Amino acid sequence: MKEGVVKKGQDIGVGRGIEPNPVGSKYAGIEVKESDLRDGRYMSIRYSAMFRYRWDTGIAVGRFLEGLRDGRIVGSRCNVCKRILVPPRVFCELDFAQIDDWVYVYDTGRVNTYSISYIDKQARRMSSPVIVAVVELDGASQGMGIMHLLGEVRPEDVYVGMRVKAVWRSREERKGAITDIVYFKPL
Amino acid sequence: MVIKRKVAVVGAGMTLFRRRMLETGKELCFEAASMALESAGISMRDVDAVVLGSAPDAFDGVHMKGEYLLDGAGGVGKPYTRVFVGGGTGVFAPIAGWWHVASGLFDTCLVVCEEKMSSLHPHPQYAFWGIFDHTLERPLGVNLLWIFALEMRRYMHVYGISEEEIAHVAVKNKRNALDHPCAQLAAKITVEDVMRSEPIVWPIKRLDSSPPSDGAAAVVLASEDTARRICKEPVWIDGVGWSIDSAYWTDRELAYPAYLAEAARMAYRMAGIEEPRREIDVAEVYDPFSYKELHHLEGLGLADKGKAAEMTVAGVTARDGDMPVNPSGGLLGVGNPIAAAGMMKVCEVFWQLSGNAGKRQVKKDVRTGLAQAWGDLMQFSSVIIMRS
Structure with missing residues (x-):
């Protein structure tokens, strides 16, 4: 936008940097490059949001976390389909039945x-990579x-089907969190 | 099942897809909607209802995006709703538009899909953190690519597929995108380029991935009477389907998308398709990562389980192949402004079936096309079957 006072009704034109679409293109859109922002070619507005939450664990995950604090993995069993479910829930999503049957499963899988x-x-690039896995637990x-x-x-030594076991934090360090298991290691 | 009326796509429009665009979400919606209306030869006054599709609010940092985008999407003073099923939104929004018209409630419906992912810094990836379970998954430091890489690795393991075979998808789609005027990442690359690109979350490498993007796309839907009156080449929506699996994704077999097979069955049944491989002439399947195109072709029954890679390497899915898949260039080539990317696929099938795809027009005669998208926690799919 031009500096200075503009008379009412005066055509102030298109501001610097706001150009029509490329000639011959019927598709709208004006690309902004990182350098455009750095150079101040276009304006932008910065904002940071900070929300704080306190999540309830719920019934089933609450039991799961209590189990982790004790160094054990809790599952629940559906009496209709007989599946032993991990993480546990108080309902079976397939049978839509209530569950109140709690079991321990192994910390190996x-x-x-x-x-x-x-x-x-x-x-952001990390200095050393982390290995992520879905671990099928024994007993579930x-x-x-x-x-x-x-x-x-x-x-390079990990493979599908590899046997693994949980490595737990010490009893004093455990606080009822998924991170009470530090990781799983080869068995 | 009683469907009261046939529904046609009578116009389509989209903006450029770019990593960052000057336009706000509202402005992008306005541009795509205006182009769709213009191509349908109608004005906003002729639109009875509006459906908006947009994915997570956290990209924009604006809560209740449906209401935020309303004015640009043309919903003021009309029955207006936003639908949201994660990455599946772009094909689900036109399904919602379809039932607005098929039910007999409205004669016309404008469907607009928008995404502006660039607002979030340093990277839109951070917004996805919030979709994970706050107690059991977030404390591990999860990012969205973890789970796709887990799915890709499982898929490779179960069917014995190599990274090189999967890389052919990226090569094909980025090359197809060279002919798309809106494309963000069109390129001539080789399988070796993909294999040499940096691993992001192995086995997913940089060139196996679609980029974050800004963009919008829109279609105009009309009832049969209206469509025949205003449009020379209406393209009919003959089948729709959608289905979702459990959010307990670590309890599912990741190698095969059973929920997609279910969604496809619903759409095929409605469209009277018994042999999808013979009857579908062109397919736009969701390809945010190269393996997803293969995974989805199998879920759709367009390839045998574990055989989509072979098909791709053999050139069957090339633009001039027997079963052209993603002739647009897909998300890998055109870009991935999430909801808009799914809608871009519906636009592409409309353009292909009406013979208006320009340089992207597939060689063979096409009468029946399919568009599909995928989303939420690797658990949802939406499918549309269209016929000229």
Whole structure:
């Protein structure tokens, strides 16, 4: 926009940088490059939001977290389909039946699938990659797994079907969180 | 099932897809909607209802995006609603538009899909963090690519597919996109380029991935009477389907998208399609990552389980192949402004079936086309079957 006073009704034209679409293109859109923002070619407005939450654990996950604090993995069993579910729930999503049957499953299992992450949650490159896996836990129904990290193993040595075991934080360090298990390591 | 009336696509429009655009979401909506209306030869006064599709609010940092985008999408003073099923939104929004008209409630419906992912810094990836379970998944430091890489690895393992085979999808789609005037990442690349590109979350590499984008796309839907009156080449929506699996994604077999097979069955049944492989002439399937195109072709029954890679390597899915898949260039080539990207696929099928796809027009005669999208926590799919 031009500087200075503009008379009422005066055509002030199109501001610097706001150009019509490229000639010959019927598709609208004006691309902004990082350098355009750096150079001040276009204006932008910065804002940061800060929200704070306190999440309730719910009934089933609450029991799961209590179990983790005690160094054990809690599942629940549906009395209709007989599946042992991990993570546990108070309902079966397939039978839509109520569940109140709690069981311990083992802290050992099998790698269902894995990946190797070179970026963090904000897509920033990490100095060393983390290995992520879905681990099917022994004692749960076939195919029941949880997502967690793998440790004490090189990425190239991981394979689907690898036997693994949870590495727990010490009793004093455990606080009832998924991170009470530091990672799973090869068995 | 009683469907009261046939519904046609009578116009389509889209903006450029770019990493960052000057226009606000509202302005992008206005541009895409205006182009769709112009191509349908009608004005906003002729539109009875408006459906808006847009994905997570957190990209824009604007809560209740439906209301925020309303004015640019043309919904003022009309029955207006926003639908949202994550990445599946772009094909689900026109399904919602379809039932607005098929039910007999409205003669015309404008469907607008928009995404502006660039607002979030340093990277829109951070918004996806908020879709994970706050107690069991977020504390692990999860990002969205973790789970897609887990799915890709599982798919490779179960069917014995290599990274190189999967890379052919990226090569094909980015090349197809060279002919798309809105494309963000069109390129001539080789399988070796894909394999050499940096791993982001292995086995997903940089060139296996679609980019974050800004953009909008729109279609105008009309009832049969209206369509025949205003449009020389209406393209009929003959089948729609959608289905969702459990959000307990670690409890599912990731190698095969059973929910998509269910959505496809619904759409095929409605369209009277018994042999999809013979009857579907062109398909725009959701390809945010190269393996997803293969995964989806199998879920749609357009390839045998574990065989879509072979088909791709053999050139069957090329633009001049027997089963052209993503002749637009897909999300990998044109870009991935999430809801707008799915809608771009519906636009492409409309342009292909009406013979207006220009340089992207597939070689063979096309009468029946399919558009599909995928979303939420790797658990939802939406499918549309269209016929000229």
